[in-house]
Amino acid sequence: MSTAFAPTSHKDVSCPLQVGSVQIPNRLFVAPMAGVTDRPFRQLCKELGAGYAVSEMAASNPRLWASEKTARRLNHEGEVDPIAVQIAGSDPEMLAEAAQFNVDKGAQIIDINMGCPAKKVCRVAAGSALLRDETLVKQILEAVVSAVPNTPVTLKFRTGWDREHKNALNIARLAEQCGIQMLTLHGRTRADLYTGSAEYETIAAVKAAVKIPVVANGDITSPEKAQAVLAATQADAIMIGRAAQGRPWIFREIAYYLRYGETCPAPTIEEARSVLLAHLKAHYQFYGEVLGVRTARKHIIWYTQHLVGGQAFIDQMNRLDTTEEQEAAIDAFFADQAAVRTRLAYCE
Known part of the structure; x- marks a missing residue:
C-alpha cells in the first residue's frame, strides 16, 4: 500500500493495553532487534515514552542458555515492567522449555518469533520460515501456551513466505484458537526482507479477523506515519523498530503528535547529548570496557550520522578505543552543534 493514504482517525496510544493478565501502560512498542534491543536500549526507550519493549531473540536450545551472550540477553535487572522475552526455534518441546525457563527468570510475557527473515534463522526452519508449515506452527503455539499457562x-510474524504464499489470516486465526494473547504483524513477507512497502491492508484484514489485540509493525518512521498506519489498520498498537535507532525520543514525538495534532519541538542539542551519554554509560556498564566500546559504535553512528558534520565525526570516532575517548569526542561534537543551533537539525 502506498504511504500517501490520508489518515481519518487515530487511537489514543496513551491508553493501557491489556494482554492476558498483563497491562501494558501504553500502545507504543519497541520491536525486538538482534544486537540492538539489549537492556540499556529497552530501558531508555521506556524512559522516553515506549510502553513496551521486547528482548532480543533468546535461543530455545538449552545448550546455549549458559553462554555469556544468552545470559546477557536474559538480564532484566532493574528493567521497567512488563518484561517481555522473545524466543526463537522450531522444536515445540524446546520452545516450551525455553518459555518456562524465561518465565522462571522473570519474563512476564513470552513472544514467539515467526517473523525474523534472516538467513541464519530461516536456515534452521525458525523465524519466518515456520510460516511454510502451518501444522508445525500449531504444534509450537499449543506447546508454548501449555507450558506457561499463567503467562x-x-x-x-510476517504476512507469508513470499508474495505468492501469503497466509497471515490463517496464522492469525490459528494463533487465536491456540490461546495466543496478542499478534504483532510485520507487513512484509519473508522474501521481502525489509524492501518495498509494508502491506497495511493485510494488517487491517488480520485486525478485522480476530478478537485479540493486533500490533502494526513496518515502516513506521515518523509521528505522521504512525497516525496514518493506525488509521489504515485500526491496530491496537504500533511497534517501532529501525526508526528508534539513534532516535529513542520518537515514542514521545508520536504520542505528542497523536494527542495535539502537531509536531513537538526537536530535542535540544544539550538534551540529545545527555540522552546519548546516559545511554552509553548504561551500555558500558552492561557490556564492560572492551565489548562496550565496540558495540557502542553503531549506536553513536545512529545518533549522529544525519547531523551536520556527522560523517566526519563518525570517521574519527571509529578509531577510538576507550570509553573516555568516545565520551570526549561526543562532548566536542555536540559542542560544535550547539555553537550554531539550539535544537537538533538533520541534514537532508
Whole structure:
C-alpha cells in the first residue's frame, strides 16, 4: 500500500493495553532487534515514552542458555515492567522449555518469533520460515501456551513466505484458537526482507479477523506515519523498530503528535547529548570496557550520522578505543552543534 493514504482517525496510544493478565501502560512498542534491543536500549526507550519493549531473540536450545551472550540477553535487572522475552526455534518441546525457563527468570510475557527473515534463522526452519508449515506452527503455539499457562504468550510474524504464499489470516486465526494473547504483524513477507512497502491492508484484514489485540509493525518512521498506519489498520498498537535507532525520543514525538495534532519541538542539542551519554554509560556498564566500546559504535553512528558534520565525526570516532575517548569526542561534537543551533537539525 502506498504511504500517501490520508489518515481519518487515530487511537489514543496513551491508553493501557491489556494482554492476558498483563497491562501494558501504553500502545507504543519497541520491536525486538538482534544486537540492538539489549537492556540499556529497552530501558531508555521506556524512559522516553515506549510502553513496551521486547528482548532480543533468546535461543530455545538449552545448550546455549549458559553462554555469556544468552545470559546477557536474559538480564532484566532493574528493567521497567512488563518484561517481555522473545524466543526463537522450531522444536515445540524446546520452545516450551525455553518459555518456562524465561518465565522462571522473570519474563512476564513470552513472544514467539515467526517473523525474523534472516538467513541464519530461516536456515534452521525458525523465524519466518515456520510460516511454510502451518501444522508445525500449531504444534509450537499449543506447546508454548501449555507450558506457561499463567503467562501471556504472543506471536510476531510476517504476512507469508513470499508474495505468492501469503497466509497471515490463517496464522492469525490459528494463533487465536491456540490461546495466543496478542499478534504483532510485520507487513512484509519473508522474501521481502525489509524492501518495498509494508502491506497495511493485510494488517487491517488480520485486525478485522480476530478478537485479540493486533500490533502494526513496518515502516513506521515518523509521528505522521504512525497516525496514518493506525488509521489504515485500526491496530491496537504500533511497534517501532529501525526508526528508534539513534532516535529513542520518537515514542514521545508520536504520542505528542497523536494527542495535539502537531509536531513537538526537536530535542535540544544539550538534551540529545545527555540522552546519548546516559545511554552509553548504561551500555558500558552492561557490556564492560572492551565489548562496550565496540558495540557502542553503531549506536553513536545512529545518533549522529544525519547531523551536520556527522560523517566526519563518525570517521574519527571509529578509531577510538576507550570509553573516555568516545565520551570526549561526543562532548566536542555536540559542542560544535550547539555553537550554531539550539535544537537538533538533520541534514537532508
